[in-house]
Amino acid sequence: xxxxxxxxxxxxxxxxxxxxxxxxxxxxxxxxxxxxxxxxxxxxxxxxxxxxxxxxxxxxxxxxxxxxxxxxxxxxxxxxxxxxxxxxxxxxxxxxxxxxxxxxxxxxxxxxxxxxxxxxxxxxxxxxxxxxxxxxxxxxxxxxxxxxxxxxxxxxxxxxxxxxxxxxxxxxxxxxxxxxxxxxxxxxxxxxxxxxxxxxxxxxxxxxxxxxxxxxxxxxxxxxxxxxxxxxxxxxxxxxxxxxxxxxxxxxxxxxxxxxxxxxxxxxxxxxxxxxxxxxxxxxxxxxxxxxxxxxxxxxxxxxxxxxxxxxxxxxxxxxxxxxxxxxxxxxxxxxxxxxx
Numbered sequence: 423x424x425x426x427x428x429x430x431x432x433x434x435x436x437x438x439x440x441x442x443x444x445x446x447x448x449x450x451x452x453x454x455x456x457x458x459x460x461x462x463x464x465x466x467x468x469x470x471x472x473x474x475x476x477x478x479x480x481x482x483x484x485x486x487x488x489x490x491x492x493x494x495x496x497x498x499x500x501x502x503x504x505x506x507x508x509x510x511x512x513x514x515x516x517x518x519x520x521x522x523x524x525x526x527x528x529x530x531x532x533x534x535x536x537x538x539x540x541x542x543x544x545x546x547x548x549x550x551x552x553x554x555x556x557x558x559x560x561x562x563x564x565x566x567x568x569x570x571x572x573x574x575x576x577x578x579x580x581x582x583x584x585x586x587x588x589x590x591x592x593x594x595x596x597x598x599x600x601x602x603x604x605x606x607x608x609x610x611x612x613x614x615x616x617x618x619x620x621x622x623x624x625x626x627x628x629x630x631x632x633x634x635x636x637x638x639x640x641x642x643x644x645x646x647x648x649x650x651x652x653x654x655x656x657x658x659x660x661x662x663x664x665x666x667x668x669x670x671x672x673x674x675x676x677x678x679x680x681x682x683x684x685x686x687x688x689x690x691x692x693x694x695x696x697x698x699x700x701x702x703x704x705x706x707x708x709x710x711x712x713x714x715x716x717x718x719x720x721x722x723x724x725x726x727x728x729x730x731x732x733x734x735x736x737x738x739x740x741x742x743x744x745x746x747x748x749x750x751x752x753x754x755x756x757x758x759x760x761x762x763x
Contacts, residue, residue: 446664446675449475450682453653453660457686463649466490466582468656473561476663481563489566490579494586496541497521500530501587510607518587519604519614522580527619544569544576546617552598552739557666560659573599573746576616581652592646593655595691597632597737599746603646609760611646618749626756630737630745637733642691651690654683658692665700676700691734698725 449471455461456468466487474481500521508516524530530541547570550559558564562578565571571579577593577600584591594603594613602614615622627633627644637643647655661679665671677700683693701722708715737745749756 443675445475445479446660446667449660450657450675450679453656454682456653457650457682463653465578465585465649465652465656468653469562469578469582469659472656472660472663473558473563475660476557476561476667478667486563486566490562490582490586493525493566493579494583497525497583497587500524508608512607515589516606516608518584518589519591519606522583522587522591523614523616523619525583526576526580526616542569543619544571544579544616546570546576547572548743551743557663573601573617577602580614580616590649592648593652594644594646596627596643597630597735598739598742605646612758612761615749617746618753620749620753620756621758621761622749622756623758626749629748629756630742632735632737632741634733634735636731637691637735640689640732642689642733647687651687654686654690654693657683658690658696661696661700673700673704689732691729691732694725694729694732695734698722698729701725 452461452471453468456463470481470483470486474483497518498521501517504517504521506513506517506520510516524543525541526544528543530543544565547559547568550556551572553560553574560572560574562571562575562582565575565579580602581591581593592603592605594601602616603611604614605611613622613624613627615626624644633643657679661676664675664679676696680693680697680700683690684697687693701718705715705718705722708718
């Protein structure tokens with residue numbers, strides 16, 4: 423009987439583990455199928471599949487989708503009832519960008535039964551900016567429920583809303599940061615910063631002091647990611663969620679996600695860092711005399727050297743927060759005045 427219960431325990435443990443992994447495997451397959459054009463592209467589906475995997479299938483995606491569609495309909499209402507002072511032929515598209523920005527970042531007057539109420543925009547949540555305490559602090563599902571977000575969830579929601587309205591929004595990366603880039607006929611490319619609700623010049627991004635010229639030339643930072651590259655970013659999110667769910671994992675799933683992301687975007691720095699750091703974790707679990715440890719050490723040196731060569735520089739979290747706040751305190755210095763009206 424003793425051995426029977428031991429075998430039963432092992433079988434149940436294995437079954438539970440396989441069920442837990444199934445949600446991550448399903449999310450990976452969903453994103454991979456989009457990359458292979460076997461499934462219709464949807465950034466919203468990719469993002470929510472990652473979040474649902476972390477929640478182990480318990481995220482009410484129907485309710486989250488309902489909230490997103492409600493916000494999108496609000497954006498459409500603004501487009502119908504507001505006329506921009508913009509004369510180019512892409513006015514309809516720009517009007518949608520402006521409506522999404524208004525809903526996320528600005529107080530908006532709403533007329534209800536002849537009474538005017540002011541819609542309150544989303545706010546920046548400084549409690550757990552990097553999701554160290556709670557990974558869900560970075561989630562879109564948390565953002566649409568609490569109206570509080572950060573530089574991960576806010577641009578993700580913006581891109582999702584843009585797709586709901588039938589227009590494209592490009593995600594871009596900066597040190598520890600994500601923002602939105604648009605290209606319109608009147609001025610070309612411009613930046614949309616959702617954490618502070620303004621349109622900063624590239625000078626603000628450079629002011630961080632951690633964007634090396636090589637990083638710009640190699641598309642590490644400040645590049646407008648296309649839809650496939652945005653899916654690659656979701657694969658990195660999926661791997662990080664998996665590592666948080668299973669801290670004692672062997673690194674196989676994270677490496678799988680990183681390598682698939684790098685097939686799509688070879689210089690995607692978050693994927694490069696994920697791969698190198700996972701190899702580092704694998705190395706630390708081995709005896710230094712183990713031949714595998716020696717192989718990993720050589721590989722690690724190559725990976726970190728490559729990451730440095732393409733322009734990545736580590737930005738301390740404290741400095742990141744100071745840089746983020748500087749956009750509000752020095753708004754006049756960094757705001758793109760071409761978009762002020």
